[in-house]
Amino acid sequence: MVQTEAYVILSAVLFVLGVMGVLLKRNAILVYMSVELMLNAANLALVAFARQWNQMDGQMFVFFVMTVAAAEVAIGLALIVAIFRTKRSTNIDQLHQMEG
Amino acid sequence: METFPQLVPLIVLIPLVGMLINLFAGPRLGERAVGIIGSTAAGLSFLIAVLLYLYLINNDYQAVVVNPPFLNAWITIPSGGTFIPWQMRVDTLSVTMMLVVTGVGTLIHIYAIGYMHGDPRFARFFSYLNLFFVFMLVLVTGNNFLMMFVGWEGVGLCSYLLIGFWFDKTRGEGWKNSNAARKAMIVNRIGDFGLLMAIFLIFWTFGTLDYFTPGEIANPHLAEELAHEAEAEHEAEAAGEIGAPAEGNAAEAVTEGEAEHAAATVVYTNNDHIKTEQLGVFGQTERFLEEGHDVDFGPFSLPFETVLVLITLFMLLGATGKSAQIPLFIWLPDAMAGPTPVSALIHAATMVTAGVYMMVRSNVFYHNAELTSLVVALIGAGTAIVAGFIAIGQWDIKRVLAYSTISQLGFMVAAVGVGAYSAAMFHLVTHAFFKALLFLGSGSVIHGMEHGHHHAHDHAAHDDHGHMKQADHHPDEDKPFDAQDMRNMGGLRHRMPVTFWTYLIGTLALAGIFPFAGFWSKDEILADSWLAGLFDNNVGGYIAFALLLAAAFFTAFYMWRQMELVFFGQPRTAAAEHAPESAPVMLVPLIVLAFLSLMGGFINTPANVLGLDTLFGAHRLTYFLEHSVVNAHAAEFQLPIALGALALAVVAILLARAIYGAGHALVEGSRDPLAVRPETAPVWSLANARLYWDETYYRLFEGPFNRLSRFLADTLDWSFWHDYFHNVIIGKGFNGIGQLLARPVDLGIVDGAVNGIGRLARWSAGRLRTVQTGYVRTYAVTVLLGVVLVVVLLLLPLFTRAGG
Secondary structure (H helix, E strand, O other), X not given: OOOHHHHHHHHHHHHHHHHHHHHHOOEHHHHHHHHHHHHHHHHHHHHHHHHHHXXXXXXXXXXXHHHHHHHHHHHHHHHHXXXXXXXXXXXXXXXXXXXX | OOOHHHHHHHHHHHHHHHHHHHHHOHHHHOHHHHHHHHHHHHHHHHHHHHHHHHHXXXXXXXXXXXXXXXXXXXXXXXXXXXXXXXXXEEOHHHHHHHHHHHHHHHHHHHHHHHHOOXXXXXXXXXXXXXXXXXXXXXXXXXXXXXXXXXXXXHHHHHHHHHHOOOOOOOOOHHHHHHHHHHHHHHHHHHHHHHHHHHHHHHHHHHOOOXXXXXXXXXXXXXXXHHHHHHHHHHHHHOOOOOOOOHHHHHHHHOOOOOOOOOOOOOOOOOOOOXXXXXXXXXXXXXXXXXXXXXXXXXXXXXXXHHHHHHHHHHHHHHHHHHOOOOOOOOHHHHHHHOOHHHHHHHXXXXXXXXHHHHHHHOHHXXXXXXXXXXXXXXXXXXXXXXXXXXXXXXXXXXXXXXXXXHHHHHHHHHHHHOOOHHHHHXXXXXXXXXXXXXXXXXXXXXXXXXXXXXXXXXXXXXXXXXXXXXXXOOOOOOOOOOOOEHHHOOOHHHHOHHHHXXXXXXXXXXXXXXXXXXXXXXXXXHHHHHHHHHXXXXXXXXXXXXXXXXXXXXXXHHHHHHHHHHOOOOOOOHHHXXXXXXXXXXXXXHHHHHHHHHHHHHHHOOOOOOOHHHHHOOOHHHHHHOOOOOOOOOOOOOHHHHHHHHHHHHHHHHHHHHXXXXXXXXXXXXXXXXXXXXXXXXXXXXXXXXXXHHHHHHHHHHHHHHHHHHHHHHHHHHHHHHHHHHHHHHHHHHHHHHHHHHHHHHHHHHHHHHHHHHHHHHHHHHHHHOOOOOOHHHHHHHHHHHHHHHHHHHHHHHHHHHHO
8 A cells, every 4th residue: 555655755845846847837728737737746645645635525625626616717717818818828828917 | 980990091092093103104194194193192192191091099098019921921931030021000100100100291392393394304204203102101101111221222313313304404404403413422322321320220139120029019108097097987988887897898898909909808008918029128127227227239239228329329320311400401502403293292391201200100209218319419509500591591492491400300309409309299290291382482483483484585584694694502603594592582482472471381380480480499409308317317308499480580580581582672573573473383383382381380388388289189199199109298388488489589570571571681782781791691591501510521531531542543553553553563563473484494494395205205206217228128138137026026935945
């Protein structure tokens, strides 16, 4: 049986990958994918701890996260499509009209 | 008859109703109805006065105090202990006044129907006359000084309204009339100030304003005297009878006093059973004088005698205003601007005697204030001679009578001053008769002259132009014809026989010719002042006697001068030539008053004179008045004085006849014979100029007053108050403070704070906005850093614990 520590480490690696992606990628879609990666890293940690402590709360929570993530992706992609249609770009560095 | 006194409120109410009807419905009713209503109201008042008189003579002259319904608690201030009831007093003095006022007044009402015929404000005239009745009767029937004051002011108002009745006459005459009305009002205010001060002092001193409280006996001396007489009579009657102690019966027989409860078992002949504070002012005065009393004025106190002098002097000031004495008589001659019935009623017979009535009513005060009595005697006698002298130089028929009225009022006031209160009242009554007669007669003459002028007015207007230029007693002389100027008259005895004969009777009565009314009353005053000098060592008595004797000479002289100018000789203008006799409605009052002037003296004939007292009774009026006038006394007839005064009057008449009679009433066209002769000219012109009395007042008071008001208006008010105080101090100061508040305070501090906050918010927002870069990754980093921070904070305790 794979040890919980391994899952947690994997989860951390995935999360850091996601953070890197969010911070470094300029393509909005890739940023999105990185956000999803972070979510799934968290999901992994949740199920790992659930198995470790033999409590189903973590697993239940994962379902919620996945549901919310799905909804989020739907809205997020729709936004990106709308932004692309007006700006002809998904480069987030060019999308800084909201600066103060 | 017992209930007659309860009618006394009606004597005021009936004229009031008459006034209201004429005021509101008069113009629609027409002259006839208005005249009937007005005269009927006056006549009914007279009827009530007669009933009250009948009550008095049938009830041993018992005074009655009546509380009219609704007005009993007139002024009540429980916390201040002030209670002034609206009480009416029926006693011999007030009934005498009521009879004179309503009797003469009724005749004048009837006369006015004829005199005012055709006047556009006929109804208003009659409602004013009735209103005058209301106030005059309040004045004389009141049982306290405040009611007297109400009446006093009310008659003043009516006088004002009626003097200025023709305020809308053309050619500046309306102005003259309304100015005369204002003059009367203003001069009387000075007197009213005196009366008010007297009332305040009386209230302060006595705590009440009532003359006598109900149940109090006005004249205890007389009451006791009568009780003794009755006792003696009773003893004489019961001389033969046995038993029954005479005293008790005598007390029962005496009903003297004013106890309203006739059924009361005890009949008092004095006021000893009443506490001092429950007595009226006069009763209290007697007590205070007996026991000695100081009046406390807070910071200081004065002996009662001194306060009495003050009260009476202030009252005298009031009397000099209303009764036209020196120094306030100047309004009365101008008051002749009113219609003639008004001059007769208000300014000769009734209102102007209010001051005399007040002083006679307050005889207890005056009797005990020697200093004031001296002043009163001097003022009265001085007024008598000054006004008598001025009357000699007047051309206006009514003005002569006005000065004559002032002079005769001086006689009455002087009589009060020498303590002859009943003589003053006697002269008041007879004077009301003959002076009303003379005024009404002059009204009849004026009326006739105006009609005669209309008859032939073109000639008259022309002829008189020359006269008018010299007439100096009319300030604005642009009118073509003066119906009152005696120079325009002459020879009227043939044109107006009834007026002439009645006027002659009035003149003789005023001049004091035997046996007319004026002879008796004037003689009593002269005798009384002589006796006051002789027996009471009263210097004022001698001075008054001498001055009054001279005034009596002037009286006869100016009256006969008037007779010569008006009725004798030849007509001097077309108007006089065509003057018609007046209508019967005007002549009947003249005839009645002529009868009264002829017979009026016999109401107070002295004892032992030609057996007249057997016919008319001796000193009837004095004995009548004694019951309410404590210090009334009957003067013995002084044959030398009477004969001397009579001779003096006859000489004056003969002198006037010699100067003005036989066709030389005027010389050089329009000048007085006295004005032409060099030796008399300065004296006459002095009289003609009214001794420059008005001018002196103008110099003394009006000039300084005008200068003072100009100073107050221009310098103090305008320059100082407006220009300096308002503009400089208030205006500039306000601006300065305004600037200070606006610039440094408002703009600097308040706005600075508000703007500063705004600027701060803006500045900090400017700083803060740069945080919002718009770059998603910046936010992401921030979030990350935040997360890291949170994680570190969460984990820190673990590390420290682990470390610790």
